[in-house]
Amino acid sequence: MTNIHRSEVIRLYKTLLYMGRDYPLGYPYFRDRCHRAFAKNREERDATKVATLLRHGHFVVAEMEALYFLKKYRTMKRRYYPEEQVDAQIDAKLKNIRDLEPDDGKKNKNL
Amino acid sequence: MALRALVGCKRVIDYAVRVRVKPDKTGVVTDGVKHSMNPFDEIAVEEAVRLKEKKVVSEIIAVSCGPAQCQETLRTAMAMGADKAIHVEIPSPQYETLQPIHIAKIMAKLATDQKADIVILGKQAIDDDCNQTAQMTAAFLDWPQGVFASKIDKEGDGLTVMREIDGGLETIKVKLPAVISADLRLNEPRYATLPNIMKAKKKPLDKKTPADLGVDLKPRIQVLSVEDPPVREAGAKVADVDELISRLKALGRI
Numbered sequence: 143m144t145n146i147h148r149s150e151v152i153r154l155y156k157t158l159l160y161m162g163r164d165y166p167l168g169y170p171y172f173r174d175r176c177h178r179a180f181a182k183n184r185e186e187r188d189a190t191k192v193a194t195l196l197r198h199g200h201f202v203v204a205e206m207e208a209l210y211f212l213k214k215y216r217t218m219k220r221r222y223y224p225e226e227q228v229d230a231q232i233d234a235k236l237k238n239i240r241d242l243e244p245d246d247g248k249k250n251k252n253l
Numbered sequence: 254m255a256l257r258a259l260v261g262c263k264r265v266i267d268y269a270v271r272v273r274v275k276p277d278k279t280g281v282v283t284d285g286v287k288h289s290m291n292p293f294d295e296i297a298v299e300e301a302v303r304l305k306e307k308k309v310v311s312e313i314i315a316v317s318c319g320p321a322q323c324q325e326t327l328r329t330a331m332a333m334g335a336d337k338a339i340h341v342e343i344p345s346p347q348y349e350t351l352q353p354i355h356i357a358k359i360m361a362k363l364a365t366d367q368k369a370d371i372v373i374l375g376k377q378a379i380d381d382d383c384n385q386t387a388q389m390t391a392a393f394l395d396w397p398q399g400v401f402a403s404k405i406d407k408e409g410d411g412l413t414v415m416r417e418i419d420g421g422l423e424t425i426k427v428k429l430p431a432v433i434s435a436d437l438r439l440n441e442p443r444y445a446t447l448p449n450i451m452k453a454k455k456k457p458l459d460k461k462t463p464a465d466l467g468v469d470l471k472p473r474i475q476v477l478s479v480e481d482p483p484v485r486e487a488g489a490k491v492a493d494v495d496e497l498i499s500r501l502k503a504l505g506r507i
Contacts, residue, residue: 160447166269207444217268218292218379218437 147192154199155180161206166213255311256429258301259369260335261360262317263291264326265380278478280349281380290326292442293375295333296435299442300405301373302334309407312336314367318356319348324458331453332445338458339363341466350472355463357389362466364394369430371412376401376434387434397427400434 145151155176162172186192266272267287274281290298304310315330317323318341327338341359343351364372372394377384391398399405399414403422406413411428417436445453463470491497501507 157447160450161444210444211441214268214292215437215441221379222437 145187145192146189147196150196151180151192154196154203157203158199158206161203161210164210165206256304256309256370257368258304258310258313259360259364259367259372260294260298260301260313260315260330261356261372261374261386262294262298262315262326262330263375263378263380264288264317264319264323265291265378268292268379274479274481278480279476280479288322288326290329291375291378291380293377293379293435293437294330295375295442296437296439297373297375297433298330298333298335299440300402300433300435302443303440304371304405304407305334307407310371314339314363314369316341316360316363318351318359319343320345327458328450328453329445331456331458332449333443335456337456339367339461340458341461341463343463343470347470350476351470352472352474353383353385353389354473355468355470356386357393358468359463359466360386360390361393362468364390364430366466371430372396372432374432374434376436387432391432394430394432396430396432398432398434399425399427400432401436402433403436403438405433405439 158176159173162176163169165172183192183195186195265288266281266283267289270287272281298313298315301310301313305313313335315327315335315338317327317330317338320343324338324340327335327340331338341363360372360374363369372387372390374387374390376387387400388398399412399416401417402414403417404415408426411426412431412433414425414427414433416423416425417438489500491500498507
């Protein structure tokens with residue numbers, strides 16, 4: 143494969159696998175889906191299309207970071223703070239981060 | 254004035270893991286269980302890194318006390334932005350009886366040795382939930398403390414700390430050096446990315462033993478028994494209102 147994006151694609155794949163170790167549904171679940179998503183586009187030779195796919199990959203990385211942060215934050219809040227003590231300040235802060243929890247399972251399929 | 258920050262990071266059972274109690278009730282099962290950095294300590298590390306980005310802090314030293322695996326936790330802290338780390342090596346049998354008072358003594362000694370101006374700790378660990386280390390460290394050092402911090406600002410030669418207290422917030426001014434403990438809403442910790450983990454492997458990690466620091470690890474508290482929380486009793490279905498009323502009467506509720 144002679145592709146200007148080759149090293150970047152490999153780096154993205156490694157980053158995703160590294161992040162997948164913390165995936166709520168388990169590492170094998172994530173690894174298989176991630177591998178499938180990359181395999182699906184293995185024949186892609188068009189540099190601009192590869193760049194689009196890479197951008198999407200980086201987007202997934204950012205979404206996963208947000209998912210992990212939210213999941214941890216919500217668990218801590220549920221465990222240590224009584225229900226009624228909802229803090230408007232942080233909720234406003236979090237409004238910008240997209241809520242990922244409902245589509246946990248399906249978001250990697252369209253990688 | 255650039256400050257030196259000392260940050261504590263405890264290695265605890267991961268928050269997402271279901272904790273199981275050992276059958277002999279001496280503790281919880283830790284073998285083969287995923288561990289990670291205490292979430293409140295992540296917040297403490299993040300705050301130190303943010304203070305460094307604001308040029309308030311010049312150097313961040315991460316500290317962890319415990320068995321060899323704690324070095325992974327320290328790597329994570331360094332990947333998040335700590336400059337160097339100190340691992341206080343404590344073998345497993347002693348680690349099981351290690352209590353906040355010992356950690357506080359170790360932190361106090363290290364803060365003096367490393368000439369730290371600010372000690373930032375998580376308010377409590379999610380495994381033993383002691384919530385004592387920051388307070389005890391401040392007492393041993395005889396420094397002011399700002400615990401349960403939800404906002405920290407540099408002001409003059411001190412800090413203004415907004416604290417989470419029952420039913421509201423309290424803003425206090427502390428002089429430096431000071432001990433701070435991080436509450437949940439202080440900040441949103443960043444993720445330790447793969448390239449940063451790799452870079453963190455090159456950062457210096459010192460090893461020390463409690464004996465080097467002159468701390469006696471004799472336990473002050475004895476754990477009598479560790480038990481599961483009570484299981485909720487199963488409910489029962491009733492066919493109609495009359496049965497419900499008769500059941501409630503039988504229980505003496507109405």
